[in-house]
Structures are given as structure tokens and as C-alpha cells.
Amino acid sequence: MLFNSIGFAIFLPIVFLLYWFTAKKNLKFQNTLLLIASYFFYACWDWRFLFLLTFSTLLDYYTGLKMQDAENQKAKRFWFWLSVIVNLSFLGVFKYYNFFAESFAESFSLLGIKISPWTLSVILPVGISFYTFHGLSYVIDIYKDRIKAERNFVDYAVFVSFFPLLVAGPIERATHLLPQIKKERKFEYTKAVDGLRQILWGLFKKIVIADQCAIYANQIFNNSSDYSGSTLFLGAIFFTFQIYGDFSGYSDIALGTARLFGIELLRNFAFPYFSRDIAEFWRRWHISLSSWFKDYLYIPLGGSKGGTWMKVRNTFIIFIVSGFWHGANWTFIIWGMLNALFIMPSILMKTNRNNLDIVAQGKFFPTIKELTQIVLTFGLTVFAWIFFRAENLSHAIQYILSIFKNYGSFFVLDNYLKYKIIIIITSIFILVEWMGREQQYAIENLGLKWNRFFRWSLYILIAILVLLFSGKGSTFIYFQF
Amino acid sequence: MKNFIVRTTLFISIIIAIFIFILSLANGYTDPFYLRFTTPKQDNLILGTSRSAQGLQPMVFKRFLNRNFYNFSFTNAHSPFGSVYLNSIKHKLNPNIKDGIFIVTVDPWSISNNGVNPNDTTNFTENNLVLANTNFVNMNPNFEYLLKNLSGEYYKILMPKKVAMFLHDDGWLEVNVSMDSAAVSKRIKAKMEDYRKNTLPSSKLSSVRLSYLKQTVEFLKLHGKVYIARLPVSPQMYEIEQELMFDFNDKINQSVQLSDGYLDMTNENNLYQFIDGNHLWKESGKLVSQKIAEWIKSK
Numbered sequence: 001m002l003f004n005s006i007g008f009a010i011f012l013p014i015v016f017l018l019y020w021f022t023a024k025k026n027l028k029f030q031n032t033l034l035l036i037a038s039y040f041f042y043a044c045w046d047w048r049f050l051f052l053l054t055f056s057t058l059l060d061y062y063t064g065l066k067m068q069d070a071e072n073q074k075a076k077r078f079w080f081w082l083s084v085i086v087n088l089s090f091l092g093v094f095k096y097y098n099f100f101a102e103s104f105a106e107s108f109s110l111l112g113i114k115i116s117p118w119t120l121s122v123i124l125p126v127g128i129s130f131y132t133f134h135g136l137s138y139v140i141d142i143y144k145d146r147i148k149a150e151r152n153f154v155d156y157a158v159f160v161s162f163f164p165l166l167v168a169g170p171i172e173r174a175t176h177l178l179p180q181i182k183k184e185r186k187f188e189y190t191k192a193v194d195g196l197r198q199i200l201w202g203l204f205k206k207i208v209i210a211d212q213c214a215i216y217a218n219q220i221f222n223n224s225s226d227y228s229g230s231t232l233f234l235g236a237i238f239f240t241f242q243i244y245g246d247f248s249g250y251s252d253i254a255l256g257t258a259r260l261f262g263i264e265l266l267r268n269f270a271f272p273y274f275s276r277d278i279a280e281f282w283r284r285w286h287i288s289l290s291s292w293f294k295d296y297l298y299i300p301l302g303g304s305k306g307g308t309w310m311k312v313r314n315t316f317i318i319f320i321v322s323g324f325w326h327g328a329n330w331t332f333i334i335w336g337m338l339n340a341l342f343i344m345p346s347i348l349m350k351t352n353r354n355n356l357d358i359v360a361q362g363k364f365f366p367t368i369k370e371l372t373q374i375v376l377t378f379g380l381t382v383f384a385w386i387f388f389r390a391e392n393l394s395h396a397i398q399y400i401l402s403i404f405k406n407y408g409s410f411f412v413l414d415n416y417l418k419y420k421i422i423i424i425i426t427s428i429f430i431l432v433e434w435m436g437r438e439q440q441y442a443i444e445n446l447g448l449k450w451n452r453f454f455r456w457s458l459y460i461l462i463a464i465l466v467l468l469f470s471g472k473g474s475t476f477i478y479f480q481f
Numbered sequence: 482m483k484n485f486i487v488r489t490t491l492f493i494s495i496i497i498a499i500f501i502f503i504l505s506l507a508n509g510y511t512d513p514f515y516l517r518f519t520t521p522k523q524d525n526l527i528l529g530t531s532r533s534a535q536g537l538q539p540m541v542f543k544r545f546l547n548r549n550f551y552n553f554s555f556t557n558a559h560s561p562f563g564s565v566y567l568n569s570i571k572h573k574l575n576p577n578i579k580d581g582i583f584i585v586t587v588d589p590w591s592i593s594n595n596g597v598n599p600n601d602t603t604n605f606t607e608n609n610l611v612l613a614n615t616n617f618v619n620m621n622p623n624f625e626y627l628l629k630n631l632s633g634e635y636y637k638i639l640m641p642k643k644v645a646m647f648l649h650d651d652g653w654l655e656v657n658v659s660m661d662s663a664a665v666s667k668r669i670k671a672k673m674e675d676y677r678k679n680t681l682p683s684s685k686l687s688s689v690r691l692s693y694l695k696q697t698v699e700f701l702k703l704h705g706k707v708y709i710a711r712l713p714v715s716p717q718m719y720e721i722e723q724e725l726m727f728d729f730n731d732k733i734n735q736s737v738q739l740s741d742g743y744l745d746m747t748n749e750n751n752l753y754q755f756i757d758g759n760h761l762w763k764e765s766g767k768l769v770s771q772k773i774a775e776w777i778k779s780k
Contacts, residue, residue: 020482187482196489211633421636456492463496468503468639471632 068149099328127167170288185262195259202252210245529586545774552652581705715758
């Protein structure tokens with residue numbers, strides 16, 4: 001069930017009404033309802049994968065309790081590693097097995113030895129990377145004595161499978177979400193309205209920006225040999241906005257939906273394309289994943305405490321793993337490595353924590369220096385996205401070479417009218433995002449002080465734009481991860 | 482909570498009302514087919530593919546035959562002879578009419594199909610297109626059509642009306658393109674290359690489609706007179722069609738025998754102008770319509 005589907009438009013109000021009316025003031029009933037709704041939501045993708053989700057949930061719930069009750073460190077360690085190994089094995093089998101088998105065969109073919117790899121023909125269970133990381137963070141936190149194991153299975157299962165975050169995050173932490181699940185929740189009008197507003201903005205990002213940019217990004221990337229360098233450059237820009245609109249739009253809908261149920265999820269995006277360097281970009285892009293890797297990989301590896309060499313090594317490790325997390329393809333690994341390379345100068349010069357504030361805070365225009373930094377950072381990001389989007393490494397390299405070599409007609413695309421509309425709407429979108437960059441999401445405060453008529457007119461305009469471009473029901477990019 | 486639900490319901494109702502209003506603004510500029518699904522059931526029909534959609538002008542027929550005609554032709558992908566088109570014609574035709582006039586245009590492509598087995602009906606392109614997915618063909622505004630076929634592109638309804646194609650209320654699709662000789666030659670060259678490279682090699686006569694041509698004529702005969710016409714095309718296009726089916730007239734002979742007459746206009750190919758070798762220019766379309774109308778009148 002997609003967030004941008006009629007099915008979800010029916011599902012959400014039903015669950016909302018049951019949650020606040022039927023189950024009101026009964027926390028157990030509310031959580032049970034959320035669990036049933038979440039499992040139904042997941043089953044709409046493929047009911048067979050419910051078994052995997054249930055098994056993963058039971059495993060982490062059980063090993064969490066066992067660790068909690070372990071009489072000695074050895075037993076605790078046993079249950080910890082059992083959980084980690086089984087979780088990663090599932091991820092390995094479903095997501096990475098074919099990649100390793102094929103890469104193994106390819107490396108032998110370079111030596112002239114032909115091997116036919118035995119590959120699995122299974123589809124990737126949607127959201128597996130997300131709920132596996134949920135479970136892992138829970139188990140690691142118990143092992144490190146940061147939290148106590150959850151004894152109520154329903155509460156724990158809601159933490160893992162809460163439907164707004166189940167298939168594409170944000171990747172939650174038990175320390176943040178579990179206390180909210182266990183606490184009585186009261187309906188708050190302002191929070192619910194804010195949730196709807198964020199859902200509306202998320203739908204706008206997905207349907208009006210991402211899906212429309214996708215039309216040209218796909219056309220150009222899929223037929224890259226037919227286009228001039230300038231058009232290929234434009235294709236990379238289209239993809240840059242597509243992936244931002246798609247993923248941050250999803251996150252906005254997830255956060256807004258959770259807020260309707262009185263639950264606050266972790267922020268996942270903070271206007272990353274206005275970053276002044278790559279380090280800042282990674283503090284603003286897919287925040288829940290970046291912070292997960294920081295807390296559960298970078299810091300355990302020694303973080304930045306062991307001198308420059310260790311910092312460089314650890315940075316490369318987390319970016320490569322982050323790339324690999326996205327998918328079993330060399331393009332993602334190179335994308336991760338490129339980002340590690342881009343961030344390296346600021347790490348070596350110890351300037352990676354220079355831009356912790358919001359760019360041009362309190363002002364409308366950035367300084368020339370800030371603008372230059374934003375454009376340069378954006379350019380590096382666009383370059384890296386080419387690897388992320390390309391079919392394989394040779395496609396990515398060919399694409400990049402053609403941008404610089406293959407001059408020709410300027411921006412040659414079919415359907416000029418639509419292309420013009422997308423450029424205009426995207427430009428307005430960038431302006432609104434810039435104006436709202438000090439908020440949690442761009443339209444959080446936009447129009448709040450206006451007369452109700454004008455404020456409603458603004459929301460109606462956004463909603464109508466969403467409807468005018470809607471109907472294709474295209475899936476979200478991050479569902480494949 | 483009550484306040485929230487009331488306001489949310491009001492907000493959603495306003496949005497739905499505005500959206501419905503926008504949908505109701507759809508017209509002949511929205512897309513090349515929409516209006517054909519919004520008019521009432523018809524007594525006299527012009528049927529065929531894009532050649533007749535663009536070439537045959539109902540107003541010309543009205544002038545000569547003193548009755549309203551409706552052009553219910555689509556494209557070779559949408560309306561070749563088959564069950565999908567026949568069913569749609571049945572929905573569009575006034576079931577009580579007994580003295581209607583029906584002009585069925587034919588060409589080798591509309592009785593052919595691509596693919597290994599040209600009679601594999603599951604592989605027919607029209608199965609997934611507008612005629613197959615639109616059950617209501619006489620509803621105005623036709624929300625079924627718009628929701629199913631304009632999804633993702635509803636914004637087109639509000640776009641400036643400066644597109645090259647305009648669908649008239651009588652179903653005629655007017656196409657306005659540059660007719661200077663260089664532009665025409667370029668379009669003809671591109672069209673012929675496309676047909677030679679892509680369409681001709683994959684097309685084969687489909688006996689299923691041929692049978693549906695016959696069934697269409699048989700059905701229409703129950704409601705009036707049926708005239709079959711083969712419209713003129715550029716000499717280059719005719720050459721390709723001859724390669725595909727040199728004995729086309731023999732192939733459709735059974736259907737012709739059932740009809741009230743057959744007019745093959747391919748011997749007049751040099752007399753008309755075409756926008757791309759395949760479709761008549763609107764001025765030539767007027768002349769061709771007049772000629773067919775006079776021929777029917779003389780019958």
C-alpha cells in the first residue's frame with residue numbers, strides 16, 4: 001500500500017477514527033490496533049513476508065529479554081551475537097546473496113575461469129533494511145545497557161512495525177520511540193493539523209516534484225547515449241530533485257501520519273541541498289541512517305578519537321557500508337566512496353563541524369560565500385547521484401564522460417510544455433524550501449499568521465496541484481532498499 | 482477532535498469539489514479522444530483509425546447528406562477491427578436507429594497485428610487502451626475516462642489552448658501543423674522510415690481482425706446502410722501497404738459483399754496533400770469527405 005494511493009487514503013482515516021474513538025483512553029487497545037493496522041499495511045505488499053517480519057520481531061524481542069535476564073556477560077554476549085548474526089544473515093540472503101555470488105563469478109571470469117553462480121530468484125522483502133536496523137539498534141542498546149528490554153510484546157512489535165515507518169524509515173531508536181508507545185497519548189488538535197500539513201507537503205514533494213522529475217530523469221538515464229552533454233547534465237539535476245522529493249516526501253508523510261496518532265518520529269531531512277559542505281549535507285540527508293551508522297558503527301570503531309588515520313579509515317568504512325546498505329550494486333558502493341572522498345578535505349582540515357547552524361539564519365539572502373559553498377556542494381552531490389542512479393558502473397562512467405565530451409543541441413527533450421512546467425514548479429519549490437529552511441519542514445509555519453481564508457487557499461492550492469499531477473501511483477525509490 | 486474532523490472533512494470536500502470542477506473543464510484540447518466519450522449515443526457514425534479521425538469531417542457529410550454524423554475513429558493502436566472496438570461501437574450507437582449511415586474506413590494495418598501470432602487476442606494493443614478501459618462512452622463530463630486515462634496529467638486540462646490538435650464536438654480531430662514543403666517532406670520521410678523499420682516488418686494479416694471487420698459490418702447493417710472506404714495515402718505509404726498486403730481488396734471482399742458499397746480512393750493518391758504521408762491535410766480531408774458523401778448520395 002503506497003502512501004500516494006487511494007488505498008492509503010481509505011486506510012488512514014479508518015485507522016485514525018478507530019484509534020481515537022473506539023480505542024480511546026485504552027493504551028493496550030490502541031497499541032494492538034496499531035499493530036494489526038501495521039501488519040495489514042505490510043501484508044498489502046506481500047503477505048508472505050509477514051512471516052519474516054514476525055520472525056525478526058520475535059527474535060529481537062526474545063534475545064532482548066534473554067540478554068536482560070542473562071546471569072553473566074558470556075550468556076549476554078551469546079544472545080547478542082545470535083540476534084546480530086541471524087538479523088544480518090536474513091539481510092545477507094535476501095539482499096546481498098546474489099550480488100556476492102555474481103561478483104565472485106565475475107572475478108573468476110577475469111582469470112579466464114568460467115563459473116555459473118547459483119543465484120536465488122527471490123524478491124527483496126520491502127523494508128527489510130529498515131526493520132532489521134530497528135531491531136539491531138534495540139539489541140545493541142540492551143547489550144550496551146543503554147535501555148532495558150521491553151517485556152510487552154505488543155509494544156515492542158509496534159516499535160518495529162509501526163506502519164508509517166515500516167517500509168522506508170525513519171530508522172527509529174528504542175530510546176526515542178518505545179517510551180512514546182508505552183505512554184498514554186492524547187489527541188492534540190494543533191499536532192494533528194500539523195501532521196496533516198506535513199503529509200500535504202510530503203505528497204507535494206512526491207507527486208508534483210519527484211514523479212514529474214522522474215519522467216525526464218528516467219527518459220534521459222535510460223537513453224543516455226541519445227542525448228547531448230547538456231541534456232545529460234539536466235538529467236542528473238532532474239534525478240537530484242527526484243530522489244530528494246521522493247525520499248524526503250516519504251519521510252514527511254511518515255512523520256505527519258505518526259503525528260496524527262500522537263507519535264513523534266525522528267526527523268530524517270533538514271533541507272540538505274542548502275548545505276555548505278558535504279559534512280553538513282550528511283547531517284541533513286537521511287539523518288536517521290547517518291546517525292545510526294555514527295552511533296553503531298563509527299563510534300564503536302573508534303570514531304575520531306584515534307588520530308587522523310583512524311578518522312579517515314572509519315569515515316571510509318561508514319560511507320562504503322552506507323552505500324552497500326542502499327543496495328547490492330557496485331554503483332552504490334562507489335557512491336558511498338565518492339561521498340567519503342568529498343568529505344575527506346574537511347575531515348583532514350578539521351572543518352567538518354564548521355557549519356552546524358542553518359545557512360543565512362534570520363536572513364533571506366545568503367552571502368556570496370555561502371551561495372558559492374551551496375552551489376559547489378550541490379554540484380558534488382549531483383555528480384555522486386549519477387552513480388546512484390546509473391544501471392552499472394560502465395553506464396555511470398559513460399554518462400559522466402558524455403556530459404563533458406558530447407556537445408550538441410542544448411537541452412533537447414520532447415514535450416517541451418511539460419518540461420517547462422516542471423522547471424517552473426521546481427523553482428517555486430526551491431524558493432519555498434529556502435524560505436522554510438529554519439522550520440522542521442518547509443511549510444510548517446507558512447501562512448500560520450495569515451487570515452484563515454488565505455491560509456486555507458494556500459493549502460487548497462497545494463492539494464489541487466497534488467491532485468492535478470496524481471494518479472500514476474508510482475512507488476517510492478527507497479522501498480527497494 | 483470534533484473540530485478537527487469537521488474542518489478536515491470541509492477541507493477535503495472543497496478540494497474534491499474544485500477537482501471535479503477542473504475535470505469538468507476538459508474539452509477538445511485536453512487530449513485527442515476525450516470528447517468522443519462525452520457525446521450522446523449516435524445515429525450515423527464514421528469509423529476507422531487515425532486516417533479517418535483526421536481525414537473525414539462530419540460537417541461536410543452533414544452538408545451533403547442532411548444528417549448529423551459522428552466521427553468515432555481513433556488510431557491504429559486503439560481502434561483496429563477487433564472485439565474492443567466493436568463493443569465500443571455498440572455502446573456508442575443508438576440501439577433504436579434502423580436507417581443510419583455508417584462509413585467504415587479500412588486499410589491493411591487495421592486488419593493486421595504485430596507479434597509472432599497475429600491472432601493472439603491477448604496480445605492486441607487495444608486491450609489496455611482507452612476503448613477497453615472506458616465503459617461509459619456517453620457521459621459528460623466523463624469522470625471514468627478522465628480518472629483512468631488522464632491520470633498524472635490532469636494539469637493538461639488547465640494548460641493554454643495552443644496545441645496542434647483539437648478535437649471537435651463532432652469527433653473530427655483537426656491537426657494544425659506547418660504545411661511548407663520542407664516540413665512536410667521531413668515528416669513524410671520520418672513516418673516512412675518508422676513504418677519501414679518498425680511497423681512493416683512486424684505486421685501480419687490477422688484473420689481474427691478480418692473476421693471482426695465482417696462482424697462490425699454485419700452489426701451495423703442491422704441499423705442502416707454501411708459504406709466501406711479506403712482513404713488515399715501518399716504514394717510512398719501506398720507502396721509500403723502494397724508490400725504488406727498487395728491483395729487487400731481481395732482480403733476484405735467478404736465484408737464488402739455484406740456492405741452497401743466500397744470506395745477505394747488509393748487511385749487518387751496524387752490528388753491530395755498529406756501531413757506525414759499517412760494522414761490527410763485538413764483541406765484535402767474536406768475534399769475527400771465531400772467525395773465520399775457524393776458517392777453515398779449517388780447510391
